[in-house]
Amino acid sequence: MIQPAFISHAVGENSRLMQDVPPGALTPFVFSDPAGKRWPRLRLILLIFGVFAFLSTVLFVQTLFVAPQMRVPFSLRQLKGQLKALQRANPAGQLASSSLLWQKFGAAKQATKKLAGAAATPSPPAKSRKKAPPNEVRLAFYTNGDPYSYSSLEEHASLITHLCPEWITVINGLGDIQIDPDIRLPKFCANKGIKLMPLLTNLVGDAWQPEAIENLAHGPADRQERFFAKIIAALRDAKAAGVIIDWEQIDPVYKKDVTTFIDKFCDALHNDDKELWLTVQPGQELEYIDFDELSDNGSRSWFEGWLHVLLEETDTKQWIITLGSYGYDWTVGGKKAELISFAEAMSRANNAEIQGAEVSGPSYNPYFYFEDGDKEHAVWFLDVVTFLNELREVRGQKAGGFALYRLGTEDPAIWDALAVPRDFKIENQTRDALEVLKGTDTITDVGEGEIVTVDESRADGMRKLAVDSEGYLTAKYTKFPEFPTLYHQGAGGEHQVAITFDDGPDPRWTPKILDILKTANAKAAFFLVGVNAEKYPGLVRRIVNEGHEIGNHTYYHPNLALAWPEHVRLELNATQLLIETITGRATTLFRPPYAADTQPSQMSELMPLQIAQDLSYLVVLENIDPQDWAKPGADIILQRIKQQRRDGSIILLHDAGGDRSQTVAALPRILDWLHTRGDTIVPLSTLLGTSRDAVMPPLQTTNRSLARLVSGAGFRVYHALEEFLWAFMIVATALVVARTLLVIWLAYRFRRLPRQDFVAPISIVMAAYNEEKVIAGVEGVADVDPRVRLLRQENRGKARALQRALAAARHGIIVFVDADTHFQRDTLPLLLEPFGDETIGAVSGHAKVGNLRTFIARCQSLEYTCGFNLDRRAYTRWNCITVVPGAISAIRKAAIDRAGGLSLQTLAEDTDLTLSLHKDRQRIVYVPQAIGWTEAPESVRTLARQRFRWAYGTLQCLWKHRDMIFNWNYRALGWFSLPSVWFFQIILVAVTPVVDLLLLASLPFGAWSAVLPFVITFLSMDVILATLACILEREPITRAWRILPMRLIYRPMLSYCIWKAIFRA
Incomplete structure (x- = not known):
């Protein structure tokens, strides 16, 4: 109770x-503390410790924000202005025929007649002009992976009727295909009312594969049917209207088989309500020939001559004429030419201080000459003036439309020029748009090599338009625009190659890599992540002691394009001080995380490179990336390096950041293959034509010794605290x-x-x-x-x-x-x-x-x-x-x-x-x-x-x-x-x-x-x-x-x- x-x-x-x-x-x-002594004593101890910790932290942080005093040779830091203008009356005769590039130029919905007896002749007698068709096809070629190609598409979608992305490749005679779609395009094109027409090519890598088409053409019928089904399925997935065929270097012996094969392909596509367009290269009987005329990118007489031949006896509405807007940079006496954008042509002209470049007869193609060191370069480019002259001919012959090759490389004024009348009576507003050359945020490249410096300058240019006595539009460039530019260096000799390793050191993989390099007597460059270098200073010292070079790869490996400037400086300075403390040397080499093999396309991506350059770093990129971080297997790593070797001279591998056993397994084979190829493995300093001490200067006893002492103690305390946490x-x-x-x-x-x-x-x-x-x-x-x-x-x-x-x-x-x-x-x-x-x-x-x-x-x-x-x-x-x-x-x-x-x-x-x-x-x-x-x-x-x-x-x-x-x-x-x-x-x-x-x-x-x-x-x-x-x-x-x-x-x-x-x- x-x-x-x-x-x-x-x-x-x-x-x-x-x-x-x-x-x-x-x-x-x-x-309880009856005497009242414990708290005052504890408070005094805490006060002393707090003041000491605060002052030490302030001093340590201050050292992180003090830029290192490095000395890099001026010739390595300042490349702007090293291009020199040269005066040449006509560079055509000095260009080797081997320097010409194959060119896709001309597309047709159907090829109904063979072309016979065609040659690059002067323009035939002028014929009466025809009015432009009311439903003009405006097709644009699109390059996957080019951010400028997509940005141009976004900006000018309303002026495009068809889009041709480079998507599908025939890789062998069994009918196997490789599809590399841009997943953004189907929805984008559907929303904008643009017909998607993917390009079906036989270009694998940089080499045409005519055997793939030839074997398909005379192969069994079931193989062909499977091939047709694959293509149709791909087109359905992409919601495409059809496909454009670009098969090149086909042996004329297989002409009949290929024609029959295309007929069958056409029937299969039509049964599925898909269109088939063919690219046709001007030449004898549709045989593959080079399109470019020796000298320029298609002079007026050459263009008009072929246009008349193509359209004379055919239904003109069946023809879509491709007009180029790009440029070539030929190294005189060299083996290849570089395809460049209009912006890059302008940037090189500005850097070389070219005077008086113009578009005038008889070729109506602009060009200029410049000198880069001991190499002479000739640049021909196609601009809005060449485009308008050619577009007038296309519309005058009442062709079905035109195609622009390609989005991302074009003269931006082309889009304003579409409304220009055939008599070139240009309204003032349109004339201003055509004559003023805007210095935009388009990032351009000058030079060769994968070690770059940055110039973020921008300035507008000017050209004056006029109509000559023959009725053609002409122009004179009075000032070339200035774009943000990456100046490249470090290409080295033809058989010089450097090997670099990122993200280390790692106690499991770095020693094995060092042992392999030591056995092969090869020197490499290691781009260190500060947090790893802090953990394993002994490995850092071993890298330096064995003759290798080290570079700065930031402290925490963040994406610097997303960081604020102070963060970028802190990352670089902290890693630099750590390297100095461990090795007694500084380093002028820097590689940005996540972007070593990426062409910057936005100003935010240039920001960390500019900051690094302001801190006296040389930014090291690379063009040979086997993506060993993805662990594709040692065989694939080696195969990718073989495929990419001709594209650059710096190889990117990784010695940390995960399981690198495949990299370790592939490295001896990579070294053997490079030696067999005749390549010499050299340090980055050799590619730059300087010494190891120039890129990794030994430290002198200066007032920075105190800073190194403070930073060294600070890093040790920080490391201990970090490990504890x-x-x-x-x-x-x-x-x-x-x-x-x-x-x-x-x-x-x-x-x-x-x-x-x-x-x-x-x-x-x-x-x-x-x-x-x-x-x-x-x-x-x-x-x-x-x-x-x-x-x-x-x-x-x-x-x-x-x-x-x-x-x-x-x-x-x-x-x-x-x-x-x-x-x-x-x-x-x-x-x-x-x-x-x-x-x-x-x-x-x-x-x-x-x-x-x-x-x-x-x-x-x-x-x-x-x-x-x-x-x-x-x-x-x-x-x-x-x-x-x-x-x-x-x-x-x-x-x-x-x-x-x-x-x-x-x-x-x-x-x-x-x-x-x-x-x-x-x-x-x-x-x-x-x-x-x-x-x-x-x-x-x-x-x-x-x-x-x-x-x-x-x-x-x-x-x-x-x-x-x-x-x-x-x-x-x-x-x-x-x-x-x-x-x-x-x-x-x-x-x-x-x-x-x-x-x-x-x-x-x-x-x-x-x-x-x-x-x-x-x-x-x-x-x-x-x-x-x-x-x-x-x-x-x-x-x-x-x-x-x-x-x-x-x-x-x-x-x-x-x-x-x-x-x-």
Whole structure:
């Protein structure tokens, strides 16, 4: 039965923490310092340490922002203006025939007649002009992977009717095809109303494969049918209107077979409502010949002569005439010419300070000559003037339309020129658009080699248009525009090649690579990531000592195109100082992460290169990238290098960043193949024509020695701190996962105690603190119910009040309840039931938050559910509950007496008493059905005050009972639950802000991917536990997701309370 309850009431105003310490206590208050010396001494130590750490950090950071004083030869840093203009009357006669490139020029929907007796002759007699067709086809060739091609398409889509992307390649005579689509185009073209006509070619790499078409043409019918089906399926997937065939270098012997094959192909496509267009090269009987006339890119007489021949006896509407807009840069006497864009032609002319280039008769093609070192170059280019002259002829002959070769290389004024009338009477607005040459953000290239410097200058140019006596449009370039330019150098000799390794060093792979290079007596360049160099300085020194070169690859390997300028400088300076500290040398070589083999197409991509150049670095790119990082296999790595060797002289490999066993396996074979080919493996300095000391200057004893000393010490401390933090995160994550799984298992195996009809007299104790000046109705409380006793005393703390109430209690079981907690009707019987088992000394009830009006209160509700109550449910099985809450619990009075009574040494009297009961070998259980609704703080201020008291009291209890931790006498309590309190409720909560700051700080440095898995794991465990707790307590599972904002907003406040408690202790 229920006997009288006792109320112990403390009357008084609010008081500070240390005033709660009971005066005259027989035992000292935990963490008390009667002499008052501990805190001043600790404060002095912390002040000294803080000032030293702050000044050291400031000095260290300052060294990171001080640019290194490097000296790079001026000839390597300043390439602008090294091109010299040359005057030549007509360069045609000085160009070797081998320098001409094959050219796709002319496309047709159908080829209905053979062309016979065609030759590059002067223009036939002029014929009467025909009006341009009303439905003019405007086709544009598109190059995959060229960002300028796509940007031009986006800007001028409304002026295009058909698009021809280079997508499909016939790779062998079995009919196998390779498809390289640009996945953006189908949707884009559909939205813009553009017909997609992919190009079907037999160009594999840089070599035509005529055998593939010849074998298909005279092969079995089923093979041809399979080939047709593959092409049609590809066209359906791309939502294409048809296909354009560009098959070149076909042997005339197979003319009949190929013609029959094309007829069958045409029928198959038409049956699927697809169109078939053929590219036709002007020449005898459709045989493959070179299109370019020796000298220019198609002079007026050459163009008009062929146009008349093609259209004279055919349906002109069936012909689409391709007009070029690009340029060629011929090295006089060289073996090849470079196809360049109009912008690159302008950039080279500007750099060489060309004067007086013009478009005039008889060829009406502009050109200029310049000198680059000891090499003479001739540049012919096609611009808006050549385009308009040719377009007038095309429209005059009433052709079906024209095709532009190609998007991305064209003179931008072409799009304004489409509305120019045939008589060239140009309106002023259009004339301005045609004459002013805008210096845009188009990035151009000058020179040869993969080591670059940057010039971001931009300036407009000018050309003057006129119509000559023959009625053709002419122009004179009075000023060439200036574009952002990459100046290339380091091409080296024809048989010189450099090998470079990125992302190292790595203790597993770098030594193996160094051994292979040493055996082959080959020198390479290693572009180091600072964080790896910091970990393995011995490997860095070995690289340098064995004669190799090292370069800067940033500290954290971020994408610098997405970084801000200060971040870029910090990455470079930090790595440079680290290299100087380790090797005693600086390095002038820099390679940007993620962009070594990428042609910059946006100004944001030039920004880090410009900053590096301002810091005296040479930017090292490369054109031979076997993508060994993707682990394609040693054979593929070697094969790709063989295919790409002619494209450049710098090979990119990786010695870190993952499993590099394939790179190690391929390296000896790469070296052997290069030697067999006749190549010499040289350092980057040799490609530049300078010495190793020039690109890796030894440091001199200067005032920077102090900076190196500071940076060296700073990097060592930083490395130790970083290693500690990473180790802590790994250990913490593992412990969080292990604890989560264990708590889930224990909570799942929790079994309710068997029901017992046990009754006994109890005493209910409640400590009520008057937080206001008056409690209404205090007088006369005892007169209302004789079972209630009201004990008044001055405020000397909750523990003293409870101690007095316990002394007055008359019954063997004490029920503790807080003044702001309300029991349900069955709570007291449920708390009482377990005491039928004499081995049970204490029972913990189920505290739930009753006031859910604010976000703070709702966060506490979830914390009670998935923290306190779930833990007690799990800990019951192993008898390791750490807190029997004073808000709702029942304890045998005899057990309290044997445990030494209610202690006055801590603020967490319930935790202190619980641990004392464990020392007395009492069994403590949890009854989740015994529910008490408590009132939680509703504001941050009151919650912080409460949690500070809890945190400080918990620290006191942990310190007071520290002998129980890792003590086999207390089994799970000593080895599991108490260490869990130390780690998960004190240490982990305290360092949570550090982890959060680490994540935030890692974002701009590109290291977020390393931190993110730990954060996701932490949050995932929280969500899992919250979900389980909601299921067990039959609450909506959706409440579990509240744990995420709670961790981000609620946890920092708890961390503050923990730190405050630690400092107060």
